[in-house]
Amino acid sequence: MKRNKISVIGAGNVGSAVAFHLMISKIASDIVLYDIDNKKALGEALDIYQGTSLLAPVNVYAGTLEDTKNSDIVVITAGANQKVGETRLDLVNKNIQIYQTLIKDIVKYNPNAILLVVSNPVDILTYITYKISGFPKSRVIGSGTVLDTSRFKAALARRFNLDSRNIHGYVIGEHGDSEIAVFSNLHIGGITIDEFLKLKHIEDINFKEDIASEIKNAAYEIISRKGYTNYAVAVAVTKICTAILRDERSIMTVSSFLDGQYGVSDVYLSTPTIVGREGILEILELTLSHQEQMRFRKSADVIKNIIKESNL
Incomplete structure (x- = not known):
């Protein structure tokens, strides 16, 4: 039986909530949580994993980008947070710098994955992900509206x-x-x-x-x-x-x-x-x-x- 693997890039407020809800939904066999702040990712992953015995078997763990290897879906939530009074479009230059390195590393380990971009401004960052990744447009998706x-x-x-x-x-x-x-x-x-x-x-x-x-x-x-x-x-x-x-x-x-x-x-x-x-x-x-x-x-x-x- 094929195991479905989803990696979540970014263990902040959105990424950790996504990983938690994925665990509850029972659609993945493996959920990998990655963050540049490994301590934060470890804490979030452990907190989520400890509830798995009450739902269904799923392996939830924190890891490196290499640990995301061969994911079916890579959910990208990493990036600068939107601040009070700041529009989504104000974030673009901050997040472009992050993505130019991040996407290349994700693609290196996940050449066949579907990339699902969630970070804001999502439409712009999805376009950037498409351009950097070299993936077909069908495999680069934004969470959109x-x-x-x-x-x-x-x-x-x-x-x-x-x-x-x-x-x-x-x-x-x-x-x-x-x-x-x-x-x-x-x-x-x-x-x-x-x-x-x-x-x-x-x-x-x-x-x-x-x-x-x-x-x-x-x-x-x-x-x-x-x-x-x-x-x-x-x-x-x-x-x-x-x-x-x-x-x-x-x-x-x-x-x-x-x-x-x-x-x-x-x-x-x-x-x-x-x-x-x-x-x-x-x-x-x-x-x-x-x-x-x-x-x-x-x-x-x-x-x-x-x-x-x-x-x-």
Whole structure:
């Protein structure tokens, strides 16, 4: 029986939460936690491992980059943390320097792995990982707006007192300030959002703008209170890893390399994407409203300009 191996690069708030949730999900036989601060990685790995006897057999341990060898998935959470008042894009130059060395070492030991980038700004760092690694675009994925899409559904579910699993919609574009909540394709129980608002006698005066603002600012809201986000993103990362290892062919808004979709090329952005054992299997292109289309292209321009101006 094949053992599934996932390595998590970075044992900080996000990396340790990811490793913990992967352990709970029971999808991997081996989980390796690496951090430049080996003492921290050892502590986190030991803490997680001691709960395994209550769930299912899984080998959780801290190691060197060489110990990540032959991983099925390498989850990259390493990088500078987002500080209060700092946007995701402010992090780019700090993290580019880290990635230029890190990715080469990861590829050395994991030439056949799928690389899943989580560090922010995720779309830019996924693009950089793709360029440095030399991997096919199908095997370099960003966590993208999977979390933002979850926040979108959760916000609507709370407003309407519904099960969020019955809300079907997406946040696309950048995982950041230029993201787009796609109301034109939003359905609740098979009913369009506009029909649902009429059914509930809710006037659409600033409703959509308020929801979009809530999900866009969700991370800033949390960071202002606890200094970082980690739990929900760990769930999102585990969902992506599960889709890969179980070859689920799930549709998720991961950050994918676009090659003409929405009139955009040579950039990583999020759009509904079929994900399976080989990574990105197919990118789906939504029919957007004119305004959403323009905003998506603007989101692409934001990312491209940052890459152009960064210290690559």
